[in-house]
Amino acid sequence: MSAGLNPAQNEAVRYLDGPCLVLAGAGSGKTRVITQKIAHLIEAKGFEPRHIAAVTFTNKAAAEMRERVSKLLEGKTLTTPGKEGRKVPVNQLTVCTFHSLGVQILRQEAEHVGLKPQFSIMDSDDCFGMIQEQIGTTDKGLIRKIQNIISLWKNGLVTPEEAMTIAANEDEHQAALVYRNYVATLHAYQAVDFDDLIRLPTELFAKNEQVRDRWQNKLRYLLIDEYQDTNACQYELLKLLAGPRAAFTAVGDDDQAIYGWRGATLENLAQLGKDFPKLHVIKLEQNYRSTVRILTAANNVIANNPKLFEKKLWSEHGMGDSITVTPCNDEEHEAESVVFRLSAHKFERRAQFRDYAILYRGNFQARIFEQVLRRERIPYVLSGGQSFFDKAEIKDLCAYLRLIANADDDPAFIRAVTTPRRGIGNTTLEALGSFAGQAKVSLFEAVYMGGIEARLSARQIEPLRMFCDFIQRLTDRADKEPATVVLDDMMEAIHYEAYLYDAFDERQAQSKWQNVLEFLEWLKRKGTKPEAAEAVDGEAEGFHNADGLGDTGKNLLGLIQTVALMSMLEGKDEDPDAVRLSTVHASKGLEYPHVFLVGVEEGIMPHRGGSEDDGPIDSERIEEERRLMYVAITRAQRSLHLNWCKKRKRARETVVCEPSRFIPEMGLDDAPPPTPEEAPMSPKDRLASLKALLQK
Numbered sequence: 001m002s003a004g005l006n007p008a009q010n011e012a013v014r015y016l017d018g019p020c021l022v023l024a025g026a027g028s029g030k031t032r033v034i035t036q037k038i039a040h041l042i043e044a045k046g047f048e049p050r051h052i053a054a055v056t057f058t059n060k061a062a063a064e065m066r067e068r069v070s071k072l073l074e075g076k077t078l079t080t081p082g083k084e085g086r087k088v089p090v091n092q093l094t095v096c097t098f099h100s101l102g103v104q105i106l107r108q109e110a111e112h113v114g115l116k117p118q119f120s121i122m123d124s125d126d127c128f129g130m131i132q133e134q135i136g137t138t139d140k141g142l143i144r145k146i147q148n149i150i151s152l153w154k155n156g157l158v159t160p161e162e163a164m165t166i167a168a169n170e171d172e173h174q175a176a177l178v179y180r181n182y183v184a185t186l187h188a189y190q191a192v193d194f195d196d197l198i199r200l201p202t203e204l205f206a207k208n209e210q211v212r213d214r215w216q217n218k219l220r221y222l223l224i225d226e227y228q229d230t231n232a233c234q235y236e237l238l239k240l241l242a243g244p245r246a247a248f249t250a251v252g253d254d255d256q257a258i259y260g261w262r263g264a265t266l267e268n269l270a271q272l273g274k275d276f277p278k279l280h281v282i283k284l285e286q287n288y289r290s291t292v293r294i295l296t297a298a299n300n301v302i303a304n305n306p307k308l309f310e311k312k313l314w315s316e317h318g319m320g321d322s323i324t325v326t327p328c329n330d331e332e333h334e335a336e337s338v339v340f341r342l343s344a345h346k347f348e349r350r351a352q353f354r355d356y357a358i359l360y361r362g363n364f365q366a367r368i369f370e371q372v373l374r375r376e377r378i379p380y381v382l383s384g385g386q387s388f389f390d391k392a393e394i395k396d397l398c399a400y401l402r403l404i405a406n407a408d409d410d411p412a413f414i415r416a417v418t419t420p421r422r423g424i425g426n427t428t429l430e431a432l433g434s435f436a437g438q439a440k441v442s443l444f445e446a447v448y449m450g451g452i453e454a455r456l457s458a459r460q461i462e463p464l465r466m467f468c469d470f471i472q473r474l475t476d477r478a479d480k481e482p483a484t485v486v487l488d489d490m491m492e493a494i495h496y497e498a499y500l501y502d503a504f505d506e507r508q509a510q511s512k513w514q515n516v517l518e519f520l521e522w523l524k525r526k527g528t529k530p531e532a533a534e535a536v537d538g539e540a541e542g543f544h545n546a547d548g549l550g551d552t553g554k555n556l557l558g559l560i561q562t563v564a565l566m567s568m569l570e571g572k573d574e575d576p577d578a579v580r581l582s583t584v585h586a587s588k589g590l591e592y593p594h595v596f597l598v599g600v601e602e603g604i605m606p607h608r609g610g611s612e613d614d615g616p617i618d619s620e621r622i623e624e625e626r627r628l629m630y631v632a633i634t635r636a637q638r639s640l641h642l643n644w645c646k647k648r649k650r651a652r653e654t655v656v657c658e659p660s661r662f663i664p665e666m667g668l669d670d671a672p673p674p675t676p677e678e679a680p681m682s683p684k685d686r687l688a689s690l691k692a693l694l695q696k
Helices: 007-014 030-043 059-072 098-108 124-135 140-155 160-166 170-188 196-207 209-218 232-245 267-275 292-302 331-349 363-375 392-405 410-417 426-439 443-447 458-478 483-494 496-503 506-527 557-569 619-633 683-694
Strands: 020-024 052-056 094-097 221-224 248-252 280-284 324-328 356-360 380-382 579-583 592-597 636-645 647-650 653-656
Touching: 007 030, 007 280, 020 030, 020 267, 030 052, 030 059, 030 221, 030 248, 052 059, 052 098, 059 094, 094 098, 098 196, 098 232, 124 140, 124 170, 124 410, 140 170, 140 196, 140 232, 160 170, 196 209, 196 232, 209 232, 221 232, 232 248, 232 267, 292 619, 292 636, 324 331, 331 356, 331 363, 331 592, 331 636, 356 363, 363 380, 363 579, 392 410, 392 458, 392 496, 392 506, 392 557, 410 426, 410 443, 410 458, 426 443, 426 458, 443 458, 458 483, 483 496, 483 506, 496 506, 592 619
Parallel strands: 020 248, 020 280, 052 094, 052 221, 221 248, 324 636, 356 579, 356 592, 380 579, 592 636
Antiparallel strands: 647 653
16 A cells, blocks of 8 residues: 555555546545556556646646645656656646646647637637627626626537527527627637637547547546536547546546536536446545534535435544534624634634635625724735736736737737827727728738728828837747747836836836736746756657646747636635635635634525525525535534524615525534624724633
8 A cells, every 4th residue: 555545545546447436525635646646657557757647627736736746756767668767757747727738739739720829818808808899788797698608508519500509598599699700700819718728629639530549649647636527528528538548537526516507517427437337436535634523514414415426524533623603693793703703713722814714605795804804904815806817917918928929819919009008099990900800800910911001091000010010029039039038128118117107106006017027027937947858758748737838948939828827717826824715616625724604594505596586496506505515614624613694685675584404404413502692892892802812
């Protein structure tokens, strides 16, 4: 048995006789199993790192996986026949997100899908703007609805033609009409959206046997993390990559499937056994995170769902603290109560603020907690807030980078040419857009076309051509010169710092410029990594790291798609000493010593899903909400505190609330009786109470 592994983990690491599904309960050490299995494949079974791919959903998970594998294989040598004794080239492993793998495939097979290798990746706002332009409305709710419908269709491998036949209501009919033009517009921009990063490789592999065989030979063993979160398109991609060899290990947990609303399908777990009859199932049930009381509550809740696989978590951490359930008068009282009890608990346990998380079902619940935490001067971090990469100043610079890589990217052209302003007004851009549309070329190409003089004056054309000449010079240099040099020259030329101080007050400008400097430093760090070492057989294959795009060396063009993926997958990873405010969805995969779960009421948890009536919530929604409750409970390591409100403001009225059905399902027989509601303490009384605690 491998050192430190329990029997089930050891079996999962060593099983290589066919396809394998590891059902890994919360906190059961799944990342350890994946990383140890990678090491086992290389050390004991003679696999070369370049033939192994580990795929997950977030950059953070991929980074952790990469770090652990690197430590396990440090100083180790290959056992591959003919290459024995050579140092393991860890940098040839593919350890990345699903979408990063999609980028790698599309880069290498661009010609087969009608793209150039430096295609643009449109973010959600870009796609929103494209749909808005097509339907000519300012109704943001409708645009988002259409955007979501198209996304679900892409994730389900539904073509624009098929969408026209399956559209079942007015919104879907409108989305189907938009879908075809939306796809055509993306193609004209030489761009893809986030869903295309999976859809296009899947369709390519399904149609092109030669390309499919090449990738099946390239990636000979697959490890898939968080398998229960895969959608139909991701599953099909994995199936096509696995091929007849079926050499893969999928790691997942049916009890933590909480992304049905974005296309993930729990049926993929059942489908795996149908598509691969020799599938071997291994269960990881020992939990290394939580106390017995917390796990008992989680097991009791999830037992109310129909089960694909029977699984029950257990722990050797002891019984632990009782789980508390506190009713509150309303949301203001709830926030006061939670913050006071959190402060008292911190002083009693001599804990740090980072040890605490306040989890809730929806972002709308965060505001009142932010207000109370600010008033009490308690540091906090809001998960799911604005990503660093979504800040306007970062998106401004990304527009330049996107345009350098892909001159057909019209949204990037518009943003870059107008930030800072160059004497190019809306009238000029409208005329240019009209001319480009009629000629069926990009805005960039239209600037140099004959006939433009009939639409624009020489005075209008001159700044446009100066801008395009500038971008073209940067493009010519970007694949030849060090990224740091090109970036410095670009920033000096566009005078972005001066623009910020002209456009904003000094305090705002200073903050924005600091973000810019931080972003540039991040780019430069990425761009000055040493070139990946040559593979032992002479092939140069870069390390597919946490962002999944390989060490880009000194090449600026290689960084640009990395930035696009970072902005959509997640923001900067920070861990200050602060209370974490987070939705339960955003907390998945994380753990905290002490958790306050708030708003545990009917209509919130379980969530009604936008329905205005008070009728019963459908059974499928209840099952997913119950899984969400299970995820929330299992984030806690040592203590768990539940809160619910007797009344809550909804729209403009106050409604009476009932405690969630999930509370009695937890079976808290030994829970203390609910504490009586008290009026919120004054700051003076609260301070006195905390001082009394310190003197104990």
